[in-house]
């Protein structure tokens with residue numbers, strides 16, 4: 001059976017960028033179709049920080065400030081259900097790439113700039129050696145002189161995806177989601193994608209077009225963006241950095257631990273139920289994302305970093321947990337959301353969207369919609385939103401009529417009372 005779907009916006013992908021965009025589009029009353037594939041993307045491999053990150057301060061202070069605000073948006077949406085505040089410790093030992101004073105200066109500025117998201121997190125502080133030993137008895141005791149403590153918000157990325165998925169399900173008339181097995185055809189006319197033809201997971205045909213105006217097509221397929229563009233004859237440039245995480249069975253730490261390798265690269269140890277997640281790595285990868293195989297070198301590098309901070313160096317057999325890819329646009333070095341418009345390649349209504357990081361997916365979605373509006377493809381949000389449930393149960397006229405009847409009845413009763421009263425007065 002052919003499904004002929006009318007939509008204003010077609011989103012290709014189903015990671016955090018795609019879901020956040022669909023969620024925001026539904027709030028603006030935009031008919032949206034999401035076409036995902038049934039495999040895990042990078043979001044599933046994220047560490048799980050919803051954080052502005054102090055290490056971004058030197059490169060882009062404005063981004064840190066804005067990300068703090070974005071954290072607040074996530075908190076308002078999903079705290080306390082799936083977001084939790086987490087304490088992180090940076091052990092003060094020889095692996096610190098900078099002096100404690102430098103870290104404190106950086107974190108003081110961070111506390112100030114990222115304050116807006118810090119309810120429940122507090123400011124950074126120093127923990128002395130004796131207290132650290134009590135708090136984290138599994139850390140090595142020799143040459144660790146205490147720790148710098150700071151707070152961040154964390155989330156399980158897979159649960160964040162599920163939750164965003166549910167949020168979009170609240171708008172069944174506006175957001176339609178499909179898992180596709182492949183595209184069949186993109187119908188292009190006058191430099192515009194007019195129709196997308198795809199096969200769903202059960203190999204049934206789906207046709208997507210817009211009966212009101214031009215269709216906006218957003219490619220939010222993360223590391224696979226080049227593939228979708230290539231299918232349309234568009235060349236896209238970015239580099240991939242592979243990030244691997246491992247899991248080690250056991251309970252090691254109460255807090256998250258941030259440690260550094262010999263090159264000064266940070267690694268996060270995040271305690272979960274029964275396992276410790278350690279990572280990520282960050283290595284250049286020039287191949288296709290489907291062909292990435294984590295090497296023993298990467299897992300050994302992560303276990304070596306963990307062994308280094310542990311008192312007891314023996315570890316239970318660890319295993320590879322997950323991997324993902326950071327996207328580095330070649331045109332500009334940034335961690336901000338990036339929107340590519342492929343008008344130069346002849347497809348004016350095609351965009352590719354990368355959020356920069358999971359924490360910025362809502363910002364990326366808003367910026368994408370604003371861009372599509374300013375390019376003239378989508379109309380400005382209408383003030384009247386249909387099917388919204390109001391406090392009066394959407395029965396304004398019925399309630400007003402009922403109120404009028406009650407008022408008439410009250411007047412009638414008052415009249416009766418008055419008549420009885422005057423008939424009894426001598």
Ligand SMILES: Cc1cc2nc3c(=O)[nH]c(=O)nc-3n(C[C@H](O)[C@H](O)[C@H](O)COP(=O)(O)OP(=O)(O)OC[C@H]3O[C@@H](n4cnc5c(N)ncnc54)[C@H](O)[C@@H]3O)c2cc1C
Pocket residue numbers: 012013014015016017018035036037038039040041042043044045046047048049050051180220221222223224227228241242243244245280281323324325326353354355356357358359360
């Ligand atoms: C190791 C690592 C750790 C990270 N940790 C953090 C962190 O702690 N906090 C943070 O904020 N950010 C973090 N990031 C960054 C963050 O994970 C990414 O920026 C974000 O997840 C990218 O989301 P996305 O939706 O663009 O891509 P993805 O999550 O990769 O989604 C793309 C989706 O597209 C689908 N797809 C692929 N091809 C097709 C196709 N042809 N048709 C339809 N669908 C298709 C895939 O199935 C996939 O689900 C981390 C990144 C890495 C690599």
